[in-house]
Amino acid sequence: xxxxxxxxxxxxxxxxxxxxxxxxxxxxxxxxxxxxxxxxxxxxxxxxxxxxxxxxxxxxxxxxxxxxxxxxxxxxxxxxxxxxxxxxxxxxxxxxxxxxxxxxxxxxxxxxxxxxxxxxxxxxxxxxxxxxxxxxxxxxxxxxxxxxxxxxxxxxxxxxxxxxxxxxxxxxxxxxxxxxxxxxxxxxxxxxxxxxxxxxxxxxxxxxxxxxxxxxxxxxxxxxxxxxxxxxxxxxxxxxxxxxxxxxxxxxxxxxxxxxxxxxxxxxxxxxxxxxxxxxxxxxxxxxxxxxxxxxxxxxxxxxxxxxxxxxxxxxxxxxx
Numbered sequence: 232x233x234x235x236x237x238x239x240x241x242x243x244x245x246x247x248x249x250x251x252x253x254x255x256x257x258x259x260x261x262x263x264x265x266x267x268x269x270x271x272x273x274x275x276x277x278x279x280x281x282x283x284x285x286x287x288x289x290x291x292x293x294x295x296x297x298x299x300x301x302x303x304x305x306x307x308x309x310x311x312x313x314x315x316x317x318x319x320x321x322x323x324x325x326x327x328x329x330x331x332x333x334x335x336x337x338x339x340x341x342x343x344x345x346x347x348x349x350x351x352x353x354x355x356x357x358x359x360x361x362x363x364x365x366x367x368x369x370x371x372x373x374x375x376x377x378x379x380x381x382x383x384x385x386x387x388x389x390x391x392x393x394x395x396x397x398x399x400x401x402x403x404x405x406x407x408x409x410x411x412x413x414x415x416x417x418x419x420x421x422x423x424x425x426x427x428x429x430x431x432x433x434x435x436x437x438x439x440x441x442x443x444x445x446x447x448x449x450x451x452x453x454x455x456x457x458x459x460x461x462x463x464x465x466x467x468x469x470x471x472x473x474x475x476x477x478x479x480x481x482x483x484x485x486x487x488x489x490x491x492x493x494x495x496x497x498x499x500x501x502x503x504x505x506x507x508x509x510x511x512x513x514x515x516x517x518x519x520x521x522x523x524x525x526x527x528x529x530x531x532x533x534x535x536x537x538x539x540x541x542x543x544x545x546x547x548x549x550x551x552x
Contacts, residue, residue: 255339257347260305260317265291267314268307275317275334279375281367281544283332292451297443298322306351308335308344315339318348320355323438327362329355329551340374349382356551363548365436370543379547388435388546389524393538397516400507400537408504409512415459415471420445423459426468430488435523436546460505462489462498470498472506482515499532507536 260268269287276283284290294301299321308316316335323330331352335344349364356364366384368375376386415423424440431437438444448454454475462470470489476482484506489498510518519541522529 254310255315255342255344256309257344257351258307258309259303260301260307262301264307264314268317271314271317271334271336274336278337279334279369279372281332281369288452295447296321297441297447298324304355306348308339308348310339316344316348318352320352322359322361324359324361326436326438327360328365328436328438329359329361329363331364331366333366345378346382353551361551363550366547367544368547370545376545376547382549384547384549386545387548390521390544390546391524391530391540392519392521392542392544393533394541395507395518395533395536395538397507397511397518400504402511405504405508405511408501409460409508411501412460412462412472412505415456415461417456419456420449422461422468423471426461426471426490427486427488429490430471435525458485458509460502460509462502462505464493469493469496470502472502472509474506474510476510476513476515477519480515481517481519482510482513483518484520487520499529500536503532503536 266287269290272283272290273285276285284293294305304320304322306318306320307314308318316339317333319332321330321332322328329352331349333345333348333352352364364384366379367390368379370389420442424442424445427440427445432439449456458475459471459473461468468490470493471487472484473486474482475485484503487499487503487506489502507518520533520538521544522533524530524543
């Protein structure tokens with residue numbers, strides 16, 4: 232259990248000279264801020280959802296991501312002892328980008344804080360040798376779109392969130408696909424790395440998996456090897472579908488792909504149906520996933536299975552200069 236003190240206050244580190252200049256302070260994250268950060272993070276997701284984790288354990292796991300150092304890659308904004316905003320920077324070194332998640336309480340916006348935070352993010356990105364900053368927002372978040380444009384970001388990609396009522400999918404078709412696949416086994420991380428990297432090597436924004444990143448993803452409290460189903464041709468893994476439970480009765484397709492050498496043979500559909508069957512057997516009725524709007528083949532597959540558009544998300548990009 233987390234002993235969370237009075238909501239929104241921390242022991243102030245603000246000097247009198249600091250306060251004379253500005254009531255706001257941008258600080259590097261420290262572990263002492265965790266409980267307050269959790270509350271703010273949950274508030275940010277409620278108001279402007281983009282899929283952030285919402286439990287203390289899941290947030291703690293997020294702060295333990297590979298290549299991420301909270302004390303360097305997470306900034307908090309504090310005003311008179313209260314944390315009122317944050318900027319999270321996730322480095323993806325192989326593709327030389329840093330993904331930004333920035334949020335301020337509405338009453339503290341339009342005070343120049345966003346500009347200061349992104350200036351710090353740009354400086355950190357330069358230290359890391361990144362070429363781009365990327366930010367994802369909901370398409371209906373017009374305020375964030377205006378702010379990002381003023382900061383020099385351009386919209387470069389649209390992702391779609393699709394949803395499916397599993398009760399409307401043919402049960403026999405799900406069962407057949409599931410019987411033709413198998414679950415990932417303990418110790419098969421290399422197999423998963425290989426099929427995932429082969430499936431997505433040419434996709435926009437894909438950062439190649441390593442043993443460190445796969446081990447991290449597999450170790451999360453809500454995941455296990457049984458969440459992953461594999462399609463095989465003899466001893467060769469040709470496709471996979473990685474599922475997860477997100478809430479009671481709800482789940483998502485986290486990742487799904489097929490080996491380029493086997494495309495056009497129905498592997499994608501079989502693994503999708505097997506993944507959906509896996510979720511159904513775990514008590515899930517509502518499923519969602521996200522997909523690049525330019526991935527027409529995947530979109531066609533999902534629509535033919537019954538997925539419907541739920542939301543649009545926009546990726547914004549700014550070169551590191």
